[in-house]
Amino acid sequence: MIQCEGLVKIYKTKDLEVVALQGLNISVAPGEMMAIIGNSGSGKSTLLNILGGLDRPSAGQVRVGEWDLLKITDDQLVEYKRRTVGFIWQNNARNLLPYLTALENVEMPMMLGGKYDKPYAKQLLEWVGLKDRMYSKLQQLSGGEQQRVAIAISLANRPNLLLADEPTGSVDTQTSDMVMEIFRKLNREIGITVVIVTHDLSLADKVDRVVAIRDGLTSTEFIKRNPNLNTDGGEAGESWGIPLQSAHEEYIVVDRVGRLQIPRDYMNKLSIKDKVSMEFDGEKIVIKAPTIVEGNLK
Numbered sequence: 541m542i543q544c545e546g547l548v549k550i551y552k553t554k555d556l557e558v559v560a561l562q563g564l565n566i567s568v569a570p571g572e573m574m575a576i577i578g579n580s581g582s583g584k585s586t587l588l589n590i591l592g593g594l595d596r597p598s599a600g601q602v603r604v605g606e607w608d609l610l611k612i613t614d615d616q617l618v619e620y621k622r623r624t625v626g627f628i629w630q631n632n633a634r635n636l637l638p639y640l641t642a643l644e645n646v647e648m649p650m651m652l653g654g655k656y657d658k659p660y661a662k663q664l665l666e667w668v669g670l671k672d673r674m675y676s677k678l679q680q681l682s683g684g685e686q687q688r689v690a691i692a693i694s695l696a697n698r699p700n701l702l703l704a705d706e707p708t709g710s711v712d713t714q715t716s717d718m719v720m721e722i723f724r725k726l727n728r729e730i731g732i733t734v735v736i737v738t739h740d741l742s743l744a745d746k747v748d749r750v751v752a753i754r755d756g757l758t759s760t761e762f763i764k765r766n767p768n769l770n771t772d773g774g775e776a777g778e779s780w781g782i783p784l785q786s787a788h789e790e791y792i793v794v795d796r797v798g799r800l801q802i803p804r805d806y807m808n809k810l811s812i813k814d815k816v817s818m819e820f821d822g823e824k825i826v827i828k829a830p831t832i833v834e835g836n837l838k
């Protein structure tokens with residue numbers, strides 16, 4: 541569904557250049573439900589905005605379905621945003637009209653997209669658990685209910701990719717669980733691919749795979765082990781604040797030419813700056829801090 545290779549995004553302001561993504565690789569299979577985590581400023585929203593067609597990449601490759609987002613024209617981008625991708629933000633006021641009913645809000649993008657389908661609009665509201673509130677005006681709904689209307693709106697034009705930027709950021713735990721259940725149900729029942737960007741590490745357990753971004757690069761992946769397999773014996777632990785408890789397998793991402801990112805923590809602990817020594821013993825690759833003092837390395 542999604543393929544990014546060497547994706548670069550540079551923001552240029554008057555006298556400053558910020559490299560938000562510095563050659564990021566990520567692929568997402570059709571029908572997958574996954575999350576992207578990372579510290580503030582790591583480039584998560586930049587990636588999501590590029591995938592959502594809200595921002596243009598600077599270089600590299602980025603394909604979503606049949607579309608090449610580096611080469612796409614402005615007209616095609618409008619079509620892409622309308623048909624291929626649905627977007628949910630933390631601040632749902634961005635895509636809701638307060639003076640219309642929940643149902644009218646869902647019908648609106650259908651009208652703009654030229655494919656008005658009232659039964660489907662009602663079905664979507666039923667899916668998100670708002671069957672009884674579809675004729676209520678948005679301003680009469682709670683924050684959590686509005687967030688669910690936002691999910692129905694994002695699906696109005698039957699996209700096959702759903703992108704959610706901190707979708708549980710401004711709701712309570714109960715609503716957050718409900719939002720995640722709705723995503724899971726949609727993912728199972730209509731096969732929509734779901735990509736969630738979040739700070740909320742407790743969501744990790746509710747998706748199939750978590751990809752961690754560090755400094756504009758994909759660094760680590762956490763893949764949920766098959767729940768049917770025996771998961772005993774794995775060390776319970778924590779990585780990136782994710783309670784691993786044998787539920788996830790952790791991998792460091794290696795790109796096609798063999799580059800990987802050493803966690804900053806490890807670099808600091810071994811005082812690694814710009815060089816390491818690497819040994820291969822037939823089974824393992826061992827990375828160590830250089831043994832010769834810096835001045836003699838010239």
Ligand SMILES: Nc1ncnc2c1ncn2[C@@H]1O[C@H](COP(=O)(O)OP(=O)(O)OP(=O)(O)O)[C@@H](O)[C@H]1O
Binds near residue numbers: 551552584585
């Ligand atoms: N429009 C912009 N102009 C200039 N720099 C930007 C712009 N948008 C983002 N950046 C910079 O790009 C980097 C990545 O930002 P991004 O918003 O993608 O991070 P993030 O991981 O989503 O962070 P957060 O979790 O705080 O939202 C940051 O250094 C940020 O300051």
